[in-house]
Amino acid sequence: xxxxxxxxxxxxxxxxxxxxxxxxxxxxxxxxxxxxxxxxxxxxxxxxxxxxxxxxxxxxxxxxxxxxxxxxxxxxxxxxxxxxxxxxxxxxxxxxxxxxxxxxxxxxxxxxxxxxxxxxxxxxxxxxxxxxxxxxxxxxxxxxxxxxxxxxxxxxxxxxxxxxxxxxxxxxxxxxxxxxxxxxxxxxxxxxxxxxxxxx
Numbered sequence: 001x002x003x004x005x006x007x008x009x010x011x012x013x014x015x016x017x018x019x020x021x022x023x024x025x026x027x028x029x030x031x032x033x034x035x036x037x038x039x040x041x042x043x044x045x046x047x048x049x050x051x052x053x054x055x056x057x058x059x060x061x062x063x064x065x066x067x068x069x070x071x072x073x074x075x076x077x078x079x080x081x082x083x084x085x086x087x088x089x090x091x092x093x094x095x096x097x098x099x100x101x102x103x104x105x106x107x108x109x110x111x112x113x114x115x116x117x118x119x120x121x122x123x124x125x126x127x128x129x130x131x132x133x134x135x136x137x138x139x140x141x142x143x144x145x146x147x148x149x150x151x152x153x154x155x156x157x158x159x160x161x162x163x164x165x166x167x168x169x170x171x172x173x174x175x176x177x178x179x180x181x182x183x184x185x186x187x188x189x190x191x192x193x194x195x196x197x198x199x200x
Contacts, residue, residue: 004056005078006037007064030054037071039078058082065173068180073098077176081169088165089157092142095168096154099138102172106179113151115144131178134171141167 002009014035030043030051045054063081065074080094096114103109103117107124111117118139122132138144141164144151149158 001052001056003034003036003039003041004059005034005039005041005063006067008034008036010035028054039075065176066181068184069176070180073102073176076101077169077172080165080172084165084169087157088160092160092165092168093155093157095165095172096142096150099168099172099175100154102175102179113144113148114154115139115151118144128178131174134167134174138168138171 026047028045028047028049030045032041032043033039034041040058041056042058043051043054044057045051059078059082063078065077069077076094076098080091080098083094084091100114100117103114103121107121109117109120111120118135121127122136141161142150143161147158149156
């Protein structure tokens with residue numbers, strides 16, 4: 001099968017630290033870690049099922065991120081996406097916290113609240129318009145200016161506007177691409193070009 005988190009294929013005999021739990025009704029729960037990304041995988045089936053026939057309970061959604069995204073951010077993102085269908089409030093809280101972490105740690109923007117941090121990022125030179133539009137929409141859809149709890153205590157679970165949680169996740173994916181994916185790919189293209197020039 002393919003790991004729902006990293007999309008890498010593996011056979012079940014490669015699973016790390018496999019644990020099997022048997023129940024009276026002949027149900028079997030298997031927990032293990034992906035051999036590539038080490039994300040927890042939980043499977044449910046019967047005693048007669050092969051691993052390949054068991055249902056994947058967790059991660060509940062396919063959440064493949066580019067390998068350039070650092071694991072500390074990828075893990076937070078996967079958690080926010082995994083709970084989206086269970087609680088949009090919880091998902092949005094995790095996403096707001098992750099967004100603030102990215103702005104502070106990667107963009108070196110630290111302001112008293114998330115609204116002001118987004119505002120400073122929007123005025124940073126070189127940020128593409130698609131990303132500024134997306135982040136500005138986060139402020140508008142979430143109505144951050146009118147919700148002090150969302151704005152200053154980003155990880156708190158509070159009511160969300162319709163589609164706010166989904167939009168936060170989509171915006172963070174765009175931010176991942178801008179901060180991690182495109183810079184590395186540009187660097188790799190430059191290195192290949194440099195090698196060609198040196199080999200002439």
